[in-house]
Amino acid sequence: MAKISDYDMFDYDYSTYWKKREYENLAEKSLLHNMLDGEKGLWFVDIGGSYGRLTSTYYDKYVHPLILDYSLKTLQKNREMLLSKYNNVELIAANAYKLPFAERSIDAGMMVRVLHHIEEPEKYFREISRVIKSDGLYIQEYANKVHIKAVIKALLKLDFNFFNTDAYKQPTQHNNEGVKEGVEGIFFNYHPKNIEEMMTEAKFSVMKKTGCSFLRSQGLKKILNPETMLFFEKIFQFSLSWTNISPSIFLKTEHISKKQQEENTFESLEDILVCPKCKNKLTFEASDTANCKKCHTKYYKQEGVWDFRVQ
Ligand SMILES: C[S@@+](CC[C@H](N)C(=O)[O-])C[C@H]1O[C@@H](n2cnc3c(N)ncnc32)[C@H](O)[C@@H]1O
Numbered sequence: 001m002a003k004i005s006d007y008d009m010f011d012y013d014y015s016t017y018w019k020k021r022e023y024e025n026l027a028e029k030s031l032l033h034n035m036l037d038g039e040k041g042l043w044f045v046d047i048g049g050s051y052g053r054l055t056s057t058y059y060d061k062y063v064h065p066l067i068l069d070y071s072l073k074t075l076q077k078n079r080e081m082l083l084s085k086y087n088n089v090e091l092i093a094a095n096a097y098k099l100p101f102a103e104r105s106i107d108a109g110m111m112v113r114v115l116h117h118i119e120e121p122e123k124y125f126r127e128i129s130r131v132i133k134s135d136g137l138y139i140q141e142y143a144n145k146v147h148i149k150a151v152i153k154a155l156l157k158l159d160f161n162f163f164n165t166d167a168y169k170q171p172t173q174h175n176n177e178g179v180k181e182g183v184e185g186i187f188f189n190y191h192p193k194n195i196e197e198m199m200t201e202a203k204f205s206v207m208k209k210t211g212c213s214f215l216r217s218q219g220l221k222k223i224l225n226p227e228t229m230l231f232f233e234k235i236f237q238f239s240l241s242w243t244n245i246s247p248s249i250f251l252k253t254e255h256i257s258k259k260q261q262e263e264n265t266f267e268s269l270e271d272i273l274v275c276p277k278c279k280n281k282l283t284f285e286a287s288d289t290a291n292c293k294k295c296h297t298k299y300y301k302q303e304g305v306w307d308f309r310v311q
């Protein structure tokens with residue numbers, strides 16, 4: 001069973017992470033606005049979407065935007081704020097490895113700043129491939145193992161082993177995202193070749209690759225304001241994305257799995273939800289209770305958030 005980075009275990013408030021990272025925030029939003037320009041559809045899922053930092057980039061393009069996250073507390077705490085800004089958004093607590101959606105029910109999706117918590121990416125890619133429609137759009141961001149600073153560091157240490165395509169497990173030291181000081185977290189940086197191979201295997205074809213946060217440096221942040229950094233970032237996103245020098249990489253992909261003879265349209269949330277354990281259709285006994293008649297598991301909506309978390 002794959003380990004999960006459970007932010008609720010330590011009551012971690014992820015929004016605090018963004019207090020001093022306005023440049024990265026602007027850089028990611030600008031990139032996503034470009035990647036999603038002109039896109040539209042019914043169901044969009046933001047996997048590991050947390051408190052909805054990136055919801056502004058997709059909510060007006062899709063009829064049913066969904067924020068899915070393992071942290072039930074984060075979704076419950078931010079529900080009112082999110083609904084006041086985006087009244088059509090649905091919040092679902094679930095595990096990315098075991099999604100509560102029917103096969104080929106989702107038109108488009110993305111995962112940003114989550115893959116570093118996913119220690120079995122192949123397993124996750126198989127699951128997201130199951131739920132995204134044929135020809136559907138999927139955006140995958142990942143922390144890049146071979147970004148320029150890491151390469152220079154490895155060369156100075158004459159560590160040539162570093163250049164293989166295996167994932168690099170970051171030391172938890174000083175990285176308290178989702179855990180508390182002293183507790184070992186799950187943090188992986190991935191090699192671009194490895195990610196592209198795994199995604200191809202899961203039937204995602206890369207349409208566009210864009211690097212992000214080219215200027216991530218404490219020194220630059222001290223002398224330039226975030227807007228000036230964004231100006232240069234846009235130039236680098238445009239001109240340097242063919243390289244692998246940036247610490248973060250976004251892939252815009254198309255799901256190229258074979259179309260089934262007849263693809264269903266899913267109008268309501270009840271239509272797309274399935275049991276995350278056995279993938280059987282659910283029966284809704286009340287507006288806040290769902291029942292799986294096959295494996296006899298019950299799921300509940302608590303404080304406006306469906307809880308489909310299973311390990
Ligand atoms: C670093 S935050 C990123 C949040 C958001 N995507 C953003 O960029 O602002 C990682 C999020 O992934 C969620 N997460 C980690 N492992 C998960 C899993 N297996 N299934 C669902 N969500 C997960 C965490 O709860 C957390 O909210």
Ligand SMILES: [Zn+2]
Nearest residue numbers: 275278292295
């Ligand atoms: Zn079931």
